[in-house]
Amino acid sequence: MVDDFENFRMSIKGMVRGFGVEHIDTANNGDDAINKCNSESYDIVLCDFNMGDGKNGQQVLEDLRQSKRLKTSSIFILITAETSKDIVMGAREYQPDCYIAKPITKASLQKRLDGLIAQREDLLPITNEIDLENLPKAISLCLLELKKGGRYQGWCFKTLAGLYYDTGDYVHAQKIYEDILGRREICWARIGLGKVQLGQQNYDAAIATLQKVIEENPEQMEAYDYLATALEKKGRKKEAQSTLQKAVNLSPRTIPRQQHLGELAQINQDIEAAAQAWRATVKFGTNSVYEKPDNYLNLSRCLSDLSEGDLTEKGKSYAKEALQTLGKATKRFEDNKEIQLNALMIETRVHAGQKNEAASKKSMARVESLVKQNELGIEAGLEMAHTLYAMNESERAEKLLHSLADKYGSDQGVMNRIEELLDEPVNLQNKIKARELNRKGISLFEQGKLGDAVTTFKEALEVTPRHPALNLNLVQVLMKAMDTQGMNFEWLRMAKTCLDNVAHIPPQHRQFKRYQHLVSKLSQIKS
Amino acid sequence: MKSLAKKPDFAMVMASAVHDMKNSLSMLLHSLETIVEELPPEMRGSGKMATLQYEAERVNNDLIQLLGIYRLQDQSLGVHVEEHYVSDFLDEQVVRYELLFNARNIDMQVDCDRDLVGYFDRDLIAGILNNTLTNAARYTQDKIALRAFERDGWLVIEIDDNGRGYPKAMLDAPGEIQKGIDFDTGSTSLGLYFASQVAYLHQQAGKQGFIELENGGEWGGGVFRIALP
Numbered sequence: 001m002v003d004d005f006e007n008f009r010m011s012i013k014g015m016v017r018g019f020g021v022e023h024i025d026t027a028n029n030g031d032d033a034i035n036k037c038n039s040e041s042y043d044i045v046l047c048d049f050n051m052g053d054g055k056n057g058q059q060v061l062e063d064l065r066q067s068k069r070l071k072t073s074s075i076f077i078l079i080t081a082e083t084s085k086d087i088v089m090g091a092r093e094y095q096p097d098c099y100i101a102k103p104i105t106k107a108s109l110q111k112r113l114d115g116l117i118a119q120r121e122d123l124l125p126i127t128n129e130i131d132l133e134n135l136p137k138a139i140s141l142c143l144l145e146l147k148k149g150g151r152y153q154g155w156c157f158k159t160l161a162g163l164y165y166d167t168g169d170y171v172h173a174q175k176i177y178e179d180i181l182g183r184r185e186i187c188w189a190r191i192g193l194g195k196v197q198l199g200q201q202n203y204d205a206a207i208a209t210l211q212k213v214i215e216e217n218p219e220q221m222e223a224y225d226y227l228a229t230a231l232e233k234k235g236r237k238k239e240a241q242s243t244l245q246k247a248v249n250l251s252p253r254t255i256p257r258q259q260h261l262g263e264l265a266q267i268n269q270d271i272e273a274a275a276q277a278w279r280a281t282v283k284f285g286t287n288s289v290y291e292k293p294d295n296y297l298n299l300s301r302c303l304s305d306l307s308e309g310d311l312t313e314k315g316k317s318y319a320k321e322a323l324q325t326l327g328k329a330t331k332r333f334e335d336n337k338e339i340q341l342n343a344l345m346i347e348t349r350v351h352a353g354q355k356n357e358a359a360s361k362k363s364m365a366r367v368e369s370l371v372k373q374n375e376l377g378i379e380a381g382l383e384m385a386h387t388l389y390a391m392n393e394s395e396r397a398e399k400l401l402h403s404l405a406d407k408y409g410s411d412q413g414v415m416n417r418i419e420e421l422l423d424e425p426v427n428l429q430n431k432i433k434a435r436e437l438n439r440k441g442i443s444l445f446e447q448g449k450l451g452d453a454v455t456t457f458k459e460a461l462e463v464t465p466r467h468p469a470l471n472l473n474l475v476q477v478l479m480k481a482m483d484t485q486g487m488n489f490e491w492l493r494m495a496k497t498c499l500d501n502v503a504h505i506p507p508q509h510r511q512f513k514r515y516q517h518l519v520s521k522l523s524q525i526k527s
Numbered sequence: 528m529k530s531l532a533k534k535p536d537f538a539m540v541m542a543s544a545v546h547d548m549k550n551s552l553s554m555l556l557h558s559l560e561t562i563v564e565e566l567p568p569e570m571r572g573s574g575k576m577a578t579l580q581y582e583a584e585r586v587n588n589d590l591i592q593l594l595g596i597y598r599l600q601d602q603s604l605g606v607h608v609e610e611h612y613v614s615d616f617l618d619e620q621v622v623r624y625e626l627l628f629n630a631r632n633i634d635m636q637v638d639c640d641r642d643l644v645g646y647f648d649r650d651l652i653a654g655i656l657n658n659t660l661t662n663a664a665r666y667t668q669d670k671i672a673l674r675a676f677e678r679d680g681w682l683v684i685e686i687d688d689n690g691r692g693y694p695k696a697m698l699d700a701p702g703e704i705q706k707g708i709d710f711d712t713g714s715t716s717l718g719l720y721f722a723s724q725v726a727y728l729h730q731q732a733g734k735q736g737f738i739e740l741e742n743g744g745e746w747g748g749g750v751f752r753i754a755l756p
Contacts, residue, residue: 014557015557050546081550101653102549102550103549103553103555103587105556105557105623107625108619108622111619115618151642151643154644184646184732185731
């Protein structure tokens with residue numbers, strides 16, 4: 001029995017004792033309840049929804065089910081005081097076995113519990129198999145129960161479809177969902193259909209299905225998550241981000257969703273939004289199953305990016321928050337050397353970004369005392385390179401990236417990240433500025449305005465002087481100009497400088513072939 | 528001081544007040560149950576205890592309606608239709624009034640197939656049934672029947688009693704508030720208004736739920752009927 005209100009706890013305890021329940025434990029907050037579930041295996045959990053500042057009942061349920069500290073066969077009852085369930089239903093990835101509205105009387109609670117316990121007993125053979133992860137057996141028992149007819153048909157169809165989905169049998173799952181939807185519009189079946197379509201990589205259909213769910217039931221949080229995933233798969237990453245943004249505005253406490261949002265926003269380079277999402281994972285994740293070092297580190301990375309080179313009050317406060325977050329991370333994951341190392345590197349960057357050279361050198365020295373550069377794995381290596389750039393040690397950074405490319409370059413995903421650092425080792429605002437100028441330059445080139453294109457690319461190169469694609473673009477414009485307007489020594493010199501700027505890229509780099517091609521073409525022009 | 532003069536959001540104030548009152552009602556009703564258990568058996572059926580319970584339930588019903596009607600106007604009253612076992616659901620409602628029915632010697636019958644499932648918003652329909660049951664308890668002579676069945680794809684729930692039946696004005700226009708609220712009988716017509724609105728919010732395949740009132744039934748008293756698609 002979980003409630004923050006002692007009188008209420010005692011009164012419910014008294015009631016269930018009156019029903020003959022022998023072993024009753026109480027907890028006055030969600031964390032306490034979760035801890036108790038670690039050491040005991042409860043058959044029934046009664047939990048209040050609204051427990052002040054702590055975890056709410058829905059989060060307790062989520063935590064227990066997610067971590068499997070509560071069995072499928074155990075009953076979770078959510079007690080609510082609101083007339084309508086909107087507030088409660090806000091975050092229901094995991095559904096309680098029943099909602100009971102206050103005021104609760106002994107007689108009505110007993111009726112409710114009797115019904116739930118009878119159902120639990122009847123369905124125990126099936127839920128036991130699910131708890132044992134014996135899904136095929138659970139499926140055949142569900143089918144048997146369905147043949148019997150009776151009141152558990154609905155439960156069986158829903159469970160069966162979920163089991164088919166979990167075992168990857170999308171065809172059967174889809175058939176059940178479609179049959180149910182053919183009779184009546186039922187939200188879980190519609191979401192189930194969307195999930196199946198997503199599983200079958202039928203992304204357009206999934207998007208349409210899930211958009212319909214959200215349109216009709218804006219409080220169905222699960223639908224936003226699947227919709228965002230489907231949009232992401234289609235490369236519609238901005239829409240995916242705004243879908244998740246809507247969901248977290250409605251229900252900010254779901255941590256996996258905030259993590260997903262943080263990752264997406266980072267990909268979309270919306271660092272403010274990413275910081276906000278990671279901030280929420282830290283705030284709401286403490287002491288939960290979702291508390292991960294990456295929550296802290298990603299928040300610090302975003303804050304470091306936001307504060308880099310910004311010496312105003314705003315920049316300073318980002319830097320301060322970053323250092324505080326890193327402090328928390330190193331304390332909470334004291335024994336994890338890798339986390340300590342990553343945290344120190346980010347700390348180095350934060351100091352460097354605030355032009356605090358002494359502090360930045362000091363933490364870099366601690367990094368170097370922890371690990372030798374040639375022993376760095378790929379993740380720590382990239383973090384290190386990023387940090388070296390922030391300290392203006394470009395040569396060391398490039399050397400490190402080259403050795404990482406040699407070791408890990410066969411993985412395209414890793415290579416992309418190495419390239420991104422090599423190409424644009426500057427802060428985010430400048431990255432965005434350089435990209436815009438690059439786009440503008442290309443369009444001027446296409447319109448044949450070669451002089452303007454040259455000026456624009458040159459302006460972009462002031463921001464990211466060693467960006468390979470930019471340098472090579474400018475070389476091409478210059479060669480085209482010389483082709484049509486005749487030889488020009490200043491342009492030739494400029495093209496030569498551009499190619500020198502790109503000489504640092506490793507052979508695995510995607511601009512390498514183009515680079516070689518342009519080098520040979522330029523030497524032809526010169527000769 | 529200007530910044531302090533912000534108007535409180537009425538919906539928030541009401542929601543939190545209702546929340547608080549429901550906690551109080553929980554404690555009140557539970558204390559009442561405990562007291563009844565501590566009483567010698569001959570005093571348990573006392574009319575005063577029943578009155579206490581009856582009035583507390585009425586306050587609870589009023590709170591549900593108050594919040595519900597506010598949210599109807601605000602168009603934020605969402606229905607959460609889920610599958611429910613109807614017979615369990617009806618038993619749970621009736622059991623709230625056991626004390627009252629016993630004290631007033633009312634014979635309460637529930638008639639429903641154990642395997643009948645229905646699709647509806649549990650809390651909203653429970654609010655309607657509770658309101659109707661408290662009214663039936665007030666107007667019946669000594670009999671109430673609560674029954675549910677399926678008819679042509681509709682879930683029908685009926686409450687029958689052997690009282691004098693509904694006044695004519697109510698029979699003609701169930702669920703309508705025509706000349707404002709009559710404060711002598713106000714609670715009843717407000718309850719029916721809420722019931723008809725909630726029924727209407729239950730929609731399926733182009734069909735909408737509705738309520739009906741009639742006099743007659745098995746015993747010639749009032750019949751309240753809610754049909755959900």
